[in-house]
Amino acid sequence: MYFIGHFFQIGHEPHKRFTKWARSLGDIYSVQMGQQNWIILTSDKVVGELLQQRGGKYSTRLPSHYTFQILTRGKGYAGSPYNERYKKLTPIMHKILGQRSVRENSDLLNDEFRILMQNLCQESEKAKDEFEDLMRQHLEISKTTNRLSEFFPILKWFPNNKLQNTIIENRDSLEAFLGKLVKEVIDDNEKKPYDNEKKPCVIRGLLHKKDEGILDDLDIIYLMDRIYLVNPIYLINEIFAAGTDTVSASLTWLTATLANIPHVQSKAHQELDRVIGQSRIPEVSDEQNIPYIRAIIKESQRYCGPLYLGVPHGIEEDDEYNGYHIPANSVVILNQYGIHMDENRYENSKEFKPDRFLGFTESSATLANGKYENRDHFAFGAGRRLCTGIHMACITYGVSRLLWCFKIENASSLGNDENASSLGNDGKPIPINLNKVRFGITVWPEEYKVRFVKRHDNVEKVLSGQSQ
Numbered sequence: 001m002y003f004i005g006h007f008f009q010i011g012h013e014p015h016k017r018f019t020k021w022a023r024s025l026g027d028i029y030s031v032q033m034g035q036q037n038w039i040i041l042t043s044d045k046v047v048g049e050l051l052q053q054r055g056g057k058y059s060t061r062l063p064s065h066y067t068f069q070i071l072t073r074g075k076g077y078a079g080s081p082y083n084e085r086y087k088k089l090t091p092i093m094h095k096i097l098g099q100r101s102v103r104e105n106s107d108l109l110n111d112e113f114r115i116l117m118q119n120l121c122q123e124s125e126k127a128k129d130e131f132e133d134l135m136r137q138h139l140e141i142s143k144t145t146n147r148l149s150e151f152f153p154i155l156k157w158f159p160n161n162k163l164q165n166t167i168i169e170n171r172d173s174l175e176a177f178l179g180k181l182v183k184e185v186i187d188d189n190e191k192k193p194y195d196n197e198k199k200p201c202v203i204r205g206l207l208h209k210k211d212e213g214i215l216d217d218l219d220i221i222y223l224m225d226r227i228y229l230v231n232p233i234y235l236i237n238e239i240f241a242a243g244t245d246t247v248s249a250s251l252t253w254l255t256a257t258l259a260n261i262p263h264v265q266s267k268a269h270q271e272l273d274r275v276i277g278q279s280r281i282p283e284v285s286d287e288q289n290i291p292y293i294r295a296i297i298k299e300s301q302r303y304c305g306p307l308y309l310g311v312p313h314g315i316e317e318d319d320e321y322n323g324y325h326i327p328a329n330s331v332v333i334l335n336q337y338g339i340h341m342d343e344n345r346y347e348n349s350k351e352f353k354p355d356r357f358l359g360f361t362e363s364s365a366t367l368a369n370g371k372y373e374n375r376d377h378f379a380f381g382a383g384r385r386l387c388t389g390i391h392m393a394c395i396t397y398g399v400s401r402l403l404w405c406f407k408i409e410n411a412s413s414l415g416n417d418e419n420a421s422s423l424g425n426d427g428k429p430i431p432i433n434l435n436k437v438r439f440g441i442t443v444w445p446e447e448y449k450v451r452f453v454k455r456h457d458n459v460e461k462v463l464s465g466q467s468q
């Protein structure tokens with residue numbers, strides 16, 4: 001039994017099991033996952049006191065053979081141990097993804113959101129492009145069930161060649177895909193080296209760091225002719241991998257939720273009509289003036305943030321905390337779901353109530369760096385490994401634009417909708433199913449149909465810039 005521990009007791013919804021256990025065992029306890037010791041943290045206090053206040057100890061990631069060593073050739077960032085290389089990369093990542101970068105890249109963000117909205121206007125079935133498929137597979141590979149050898153080291157003697165080949169295939173395709181992007185930027189730089197008018201660009205920023213010698217020493221590259229390309233690829237890959245599934249899952253949850261709660265949506269629409277009007281679309285700078293929509297975003301990250309158990313931290317040396325012994329090499333889990341559903345922290349926690357956040361005027365980033373008891377939620381993690389993209393996620397901006405353009409309707413309540421029958425067609429809102437969990441990574445709602453209905457006649461004109 002020692003070798004298996006609680007592995008098979010946590011079931012398909014580990015966040016719920018861990019939360020149930022926390023209600024009887026307390027806000028810190030350990031479970032044995034095969035040969036790994038997991039420490040489960042289920043209150044703002046233990047998260048604040050360990051991950052934040054003892055950040056120097058609790059900020060590593062334990063090595064993962066498949067997802068770190070093979071998938072990212074040991075050069076990733078989010079999965080990296082807390083070592084010298086990680087510390088060297090951190091300021092670069094913050095520069096690329098920080099608040100200033102959001103301001104400087106607002107043209108690019110506008111363009112991206114414009115394209116998304118235009119696609120929605122045309123009700124085009126969004127084509128699953130090559131990149132989206134690769135990313136989905138990339139994250140699928142990280143599933144816990146694919147990493148059994150981390151829990152049961154004996155399995156290392158029986159290598160899973162099929163899994164290994166899939167990982168290598170995915171890695172090579174992503175490298176080729178990202179390599180093309182980097183090459184385009186290099187070619188462009190060579191053609192127009194002194195063009196200061198070039199649009200800001202993440203890849204160009206990283207190449208500068210390479211020119212300055214900062215990234216050069218970090219990676220030993222395997223193929224000489226790819227040296228120029230591969231150095232920044234792992235960072236770009238990290239930014240894409242960490243930033244795509246999380247944001248799209250958040251938006252999917254949010255649209256599914258809003259479709260079911262018309263009174264919340266109509267309050268948001270009223271705010272937009274009052275503050276923005278009908279002749280222009282919200283900008284990044286409008287964020288301060290739309291407190292209700294900001295509160296909706298905070299509530300949606302609490303209610304259905306995409307990573308119920310965060311990204312595991314690790315501890316490399318023994319520690320003592322309130323009489324508990326925390327052994328070196330334990331995995332430390334921030335049980336976001338358990339904290340977010342705690343009645344003592346959030347009254348009526350099972351209800352979607354944006355009003356609970358109306359008094360929270362600070363951004364999640366500012367609150368995450370302050371006192372743990374004042375935090376809005378824990379969707380972006382905690383401590384030194386806090387989500388680097390916390391500014392770049394820009395959800396308030398995206399959602400304010402989405403709601404300016406559309407009313408989101410529950411397709412199942414639209415009577416004769418041909419897809420409605422599969423979703424139940426009794427006219428009542430469908431409860432959102434929180435069950436579909438891919439353990440360890442992003443959580444998506446069950447397939448869910450919503451319909452976007454344009455709110456103004458001029459939506460397309462405004463989007464194409466004609467009536468701004």
Ligand code: HEM
Nearest residue numbers: 078242243246247250311380381382385387388389392393
């Ligand atoms: C709603 C959207 C997002 C959510 C909920 C989210 C959540 C998280 C969480 C929980 C972590 C782990 C934190 C910890 O270990 O305590 C993380 C790490 C990270 N995120 Fe995000 N994220 C989001 C969007 C983004 C975006 C848009 C980017 C980049 C453009 C990004 C880049 C990263 C990176 C690089 C890390 C690794 C940080 C490290 O290990 O030091 N994230 N994110």
